Amino acid sequence: MGRSSSSNNGFVGKNHDPEMGGIEPTSLINDVVQNYAWRNMNVQVKDRVTGDALSILADTNGIVHAGEIIAIMGPSGSGKTTLLNAIAHRAAAAKATTTGDRLANGQVANLQRIRDLSSYVEQDDALIGSLTVRETVDFAAGLSLPSSFSKTARLRRVDDLIASFGLQDQSQTIVGTPIKKGLSGGQKKRLGVCSRLVTDPKILFLDEPTSGLDSTLSYEVMNYIKKIGRENNLIIIASIHQPSTATFTLFDKLFLLSRGKTCYFGSISEARGYFDRIGYTMPSEVNPAEFFLDLINTDLVKEGDDVVARVKDITAKWLESSEAANINQEIDAVVAKAHVPGSSVPQLSSIKVQKPDSWTIPLVLLQRSWIKSYRDIVAYGIRIIMYLGLAILMGTVFLRFSPTQEYIQSYINAIFFSSAFMSFMAVAYVPAYLEDQATFVKERANGIVGPFSFMLSNFIIGLPFLFLITLLFSVVEYWLTGFRASGTGFMTFIMWLFLDLVAAESLVVLVSSVFPVFVVALAVTAFSNGLWMCVNGFLVPITILNVFWKYVFHYIDYQAYVFQGMMVNEFKYRTYSCATSGEGQYQCSYPSSLNSGGLVAGVDVLRTYDINPNVQGMWVGIMVAIIAVYRLLGYLALRFKL
Numbered sequence: 001m002g003r004s005s006s007s008n009n010g011f012v013g014k015n016h017d018p019e020m021g022g023i024e025p026t027s028l029i030n031d032v033v034q035n036y037a038w039r040n041m042n043v044q045v046k047d048r049v050t051g052d053a054l055s056i057l058a059d060t061n062g063i064v065h066a067g068e069i070i071a072i073m074g075p076s077g078s079g080k081t082t083l084l085n086a087i088a089h090r091a092a093a094a095k096a097t098t099t100g101d102r103l104a105n106g107q108v109a110n111l112q113r114i115r116d117l118s119s120y121v122e123q124d125d126a127l128i129g130s131l132t133v134r135e136t137v138d139f140a141a142g143l144s145l146p147s148s149f150s151k152t153a154r155l156r157r158v159d160d161l162i163a164s165f166g167l168q169d170q171s172q173t174i175v176g177t178p179i180k181k182g183l184s185g186g187q188k189k190r191l192g193v194c195s196r197l198v199t200d201p202k203i204l205f206l207d208e209p210t211s212g213l214d215s216t217l218s219y220e221v222m223n224y225i226k227k228i229g230r231e232n233n234l235i236i237i238a239s240i241h242q243p244s245t246a247t248f249t250l251f252d253k254l255f256l257l258s259r260g261k262t263c264y265f266g267s268i269s270e271a272r273g274y275f276d277r278i279g280y281t282m283p284s285e286v287n288p289a290e291f292f293l294d295l296i297n298t299d300l301v302k303e304g305d306d307v308v309a310r311v312k313d314i315t316a317k318w319l320e321s322s323e324a325a326n327i328n329q330e331i332d333a334v335v336a337k338a339h340v341p342g343s344s345v346p347q348l349s350s351i352k353v354q355k356p357d358s359w360t361i362p363l364v365l366l367q368r369s370w371i372k373s374y375r376d377i378v379a380y381g382i383r384i385i386m387y388l389g390l391a392i393l394m395g396t397v398f399l400r401f402s403p404t405q406e407y408i409q410s411y412i413n414a415i416f417f418s419s420a421f422m423s424f425m426a427v428a429y430v431p432a433y434l435e436d437q438a439t440f441v442k443e444r445a446n447g448i449v450g451p452f453s454f455m456l457s458n459f460i461i462g463l464p465f466l467f468l469i470t471l472l473f474s475v476v477e478y479w480l481t482g483f484r485a486s487g488t489g490f491m492t493f494i495m496w497l498f499l500d501l502v503a504a505e506s507l508v509v510l511v512s513s514v515f516p517v518f519v520v521a522l523a524v525t526a527f528s529n530g531l532w533m534c535v536n537g538f539l540v541p542i543t544i545l546n547v548f549w550k551y552v553f554h555y556i557d558y559q560a561y562v563f564q565g566m567m568v569n570e571f572k573y574r575t576y577s578c579a580t581s582g583e584g585q586y587q588c589s590y591p592s593s594l595n596s597g598g599l600v601a602g603v604d605v606l607r608t609y610d611i612n613p614n615v616q617g618m619w620v621g622i623m624v625a626i627i628a629v630y631r632l633l634g635y636l637a638l639r640f641k642l
């Protein structure tokens with residue numbers, strides 16, 4: 001998302017597109033948002049135990065000015081993430097009700113405006129392990145900068161940012177996968193922030209940007225963030241857990257929370273004086289962050305020390321303090337100023353957000369998935385090896401069949417197994433899809449990628465890979481087994497197997513979109529494929545399958561059409577010789593019109609399974625429809641559920 005502004009709508013834009021004669025195409029300067037405030041922010045949930053309404057964030061107010069960086073601090077469970085999410089207009093907690101105003105330049109900012117103006121870096125920001133540092137930042141830029149932004153300007157911004165975060169020497173290093181080490185923890189954190197900043201946000205929300213890092217690395221990461229925030233006049237709001245003294249002093253303001261209530265909000269330099277005034281004197285030579293946290297940490301119960309009473313006292317004193325009153329006045333003042341006719345305050349309604357063209361996002365996603373797929377040996381290479389192994393296994397078990405009647409049942413078994421087993425193995429796609437979906441969820445929450453672009457690119461990028469698997473499997477298995485030896489027969493087999501795999505993978509996408517939890521998605525996909533196997537007409541011919549399974553499930557079973565299609569491909573065009581007795585009599589075990597000539601017509605085998613040999617075109621159409629429905633339902637699940 002590239003934000004542009006023009007002088008005639010009140011914004012002094014330095015971020016114009018290069019083609020439009022802008023001054024600094026790569027600059028991230030914030031000249032749009034002068035301040036960001038939140039007023040009467042409350043979050044209520046239904047208590048997990050009692051089911052009663054429970055307040056987890058009570059009446060918080062705050063204001064941050066351009067160029068400032070603030071720390072939201074509090075003991076574990078005090079509501080830091082809840083507050084950060086609430087002010088960033090995200091779901092504050094599961095099934096929470098959030099009330100209150102978010103104000104940018106004193107004007108109420110709705111979700112879209114906040115998405116336009118800000119980026120949110122989550123604690124476990126999903127970086128793609130197989131991409132290099134430069135690719136990570138460049139793809140983030142490609143997904144959000146307007147198409148009018150030239151490639152040269154984009155790459156300049158990418159390289160400048162990488163250098164600002166001290167990652168220039170790692171620019172060609174991959175982030176890191178389970179089998180190939182890449183960046184260190186601190187470098188990954190820096191890259192996470194860097195790839196969100198490239199989209200040119202004016203406000204940056206950071207959820208525990210130093211979690212998992214030691215104090216030296218935490219300082220390093222925050223120092224980079226502070227520097228870039230200062231240089232570009234950004235508003236940075238970060239929740240942080242137990243910073244060292246050095247890290248703590250990098251922040252301009254502190255928001256101290258305990259049990260969802262404000263204990264202090266104001267400049268870091270004045271915090272000590274404030275607590276001294278209300279009766280809590282900080283000893284010298286102590287880490288101030290530690291002192292404040294110990295003061296309000298209700299989990300640390302020491303003998304003779306009533307922390308709960310102390311927190312009540314601190315939160316009550318805050319509400320009565322002149323500091324709290326000043327914040328409210330300051331917020332009222334920016335609101336009033338914004339509404340003065342002819343005010344010089346930039347108006348939110350006139351911000352023009354330029355996004356990439358609608359076709360650019362799926363294209364960038366495709367390019368990113370393509371790099372990921374050929375580099376990520378775990379997600380793709382291992383699956384190819386598995387399918388090849390399966391082909392060799394099945395080809396050697398069902399080895400060199402010949403067109404005689406004793407092989408008829410084995411042919412049918414081989415057809416069933418080829419399709420059913422391959423569909424079943426699609427569960428191996430669950431982890432890779434869930435990983436992509438996690439990236440999507442984060443990009444979507446930042447307003448970058450929509451469910452349609454994600455679903456479309458996921459579908460397209462899967463096709464060549466599935467075709468490759470189909471081809472490798474068929475080349476090995478089809479000829480080892482000895483199916484009908486004809487080019488058309490082979491190509492038709494490939495077509496059915498390909499449709500089978502596309503449908504099976506679409507089912508994985510649907511199930512994993514509805515249940516985005518690994519074990520659940522795995523169990524539901526495996527169960528569904530088991531069900532499709534049972535009712536596809538092989539284990540129990542359709543003629544005797546009970547009506548419930550037949551009418552409720554059989555006709556929507558993609559495996560049924562693949563099984564029937566492959567059966568027709570093998571049996572429609574072939575005859576099988578009967579056995580002969582010692583006296584030269586034919587002994588045919590399948591009743592067939594050709595029995596008198598010592599043969600079984602393949603079409604008569606089809607008849608015993610009630611398979612019509614002349615409607616393959618319709619089955620292909622049904623397969624395409626099933627795939628489309630799976631994808632559509634997957635899209636709807638992403639659109640409305642996640």
Ligand SMILES: Nc1ncnc2c1ncn2[C@@H]1O[C@H](COP(=O)(O)OP(=O)(O)OP(=O)(O)O)[C@@H](O)[C@H]1O
Binds near residue numbers: 045056074077079082
């Ligand atoms: N449904 C609920 N019932 C009861 N308590 C809840 C519910 N939902 C959230 N909470 C509580 O709200 C509080 C705020 O959680 P939050 O994650 O914002 O805290 P935090 O300060 O970010 O914690 P941490 O530092 O451990 O990440 C927690 O104490 C949590 O247990």
